[in-house]
Amino acid sequence: MSPTIYLANADVRKVARLARLAMSETEIEAARAQLAGIFELIAEMQAVNTQNIAPMSHAQDVSQRLREDVVTETDQRELFQTIAPQVEAGLYLVPQVIE
């Protein structure tokens, strides 16, 4: 599928939903205009011939190190929960998801 530079409000709305960002219709319209400008900049890439070029994710081309599967962290539940928005009885509280 080739990329489209043209963005519709529906595209922006879909992306906002995927990104879990609440946006009003006015914000969606403003975001569409700005994103269109950015995608125009990004579109410069499409003309480049990258046949037979391997993608690069790390400058030294090292692979991710593995470590022994052993416990390295200590239990710090109480400390971590002091900064949580809402906790009760050692649990993180969220709105009810199961009826």
Next chain:
Amino acid sequence: MLDSSLQQLGSALRARKISSVELTQLYLDRIAALNPALNAYITNNAEASLAQARAADMLLSEGKAHPLTGIPVAQKDIFCAKGWRTTCGSKMLENFIAPYDAHVIKQFNNAGAVNLGKTNMDEFAMGSSNETSYFGAVKNPWDQKAVPGGSSGGSACAVAARLCAAATGTDTGGSIRQPAALCGVSGLKPTYGVVSRYGMIAFASSLDQAGPMARSAEDLAMMLNVMAGFDERDSTSLQRDKEDYARDLEKPLNGLRIGLPKEFFAGGLSNDVAQAVETAIAEYRKLGATIVEITLPNSRLSVPVYYVLAPAEASSNLSRFDGVRYGYRAPEYSDLTDMYEKSRAQGFGAEVKRRIMIGTYVLSHGYYDAYYLQAQKIRRLIAQDFTEAYKQCDVIMGPTSPSTAFKFGEKGDDPVQMYLSDIYTIAVNLAGLPGMSIPCGFGSDNMPVGLQIIGNYFDEARMLNVAHQYQLATDWHSRAPQGL
């Protein structure tokens, strides 16, 4: 005392001419007087700083001092420091008290340095002017109507305004070098993987790298000696022998080959910056260097490539902020999804949301190959340009930023204009190379100009040598903003 080098401060502390408590208090008083206007720090904690200073004085009196023991260092507010509020410049983390130390913070603590406070920054390090900080923009100490650069603008300002002895920064697309240039200080982004990212709040993990900001190359070397080193908690940390980054400072520059990329001196570069950089190059000839013209043909693509890769990685990294375990939660919501969406919409600023949207789009179904994969392939082409260039030269030089510090609001509402201000720095992150900026003069507006020095992989000691020899022959780095 405020203009002393880290070496001089260390000697004074070890000779007990001044105590760390006195030195820390001197800076805290200065911060109390100047920070309300400059806004370089988000958080200071005099009690915590002075406690560290007292501990340092104990070490000093026992003769157990490390070169940085007792020296007050400002920490960019992207590094988690146990017990310190760590905001990353965001409302999302306005009340976040870090429960652990970043590797970098631990290294400074182990060296006995004093954490003087957490410096202001663009929100989640996304910005080139500090205007995206939730806590208000940092002012440029040379002209408070001008931006300090970003994202490490608070650290750059604090170093320039003598609100700390030295500072830390992070650089994903130029966030150490550009503010260093705009505030007239020295800053170094090491080779990717040299400094651990553990506890450094993630923006774009394959590009983020921490480094020092200070008033001279000599000071940078002392700072990097503390910051660098292997850490198993960062999966991209490189296993290498410990090195002394100050070892080559005094070497003469005879025979040094400096590559000048023709692309860095083309359209878009302002005349006064070009002139200051050319004068610096002339100084290097006097110091024995030879000049080679090189080409980095793919560097023009670095901005588009960066604005695919960095937002893609950011959209993934920032998905952790959901209002459940830490960070901001919206006061009202109807269900779980609504809680996520409102917490994120209210907790993140406009630029962060914009980049999350770009990243989410380029990673979404059907677009991955065309955007993310294509960007990663061009990233290799950009890196290969540098590899070719280093066959002909030892270091590469050019401007750090196309202009001196611009005024607040000058780039308007067009994010693309802001993105283009990092045109000379981004390619270095994409290639994973070390880069630095040192002051090399002033523009027609009397604002500082930065000279960018790009080294080959792991060539930090040579870059610091190259910068130090220039700083012995010139005094741009010791100029201070007046009236503070």
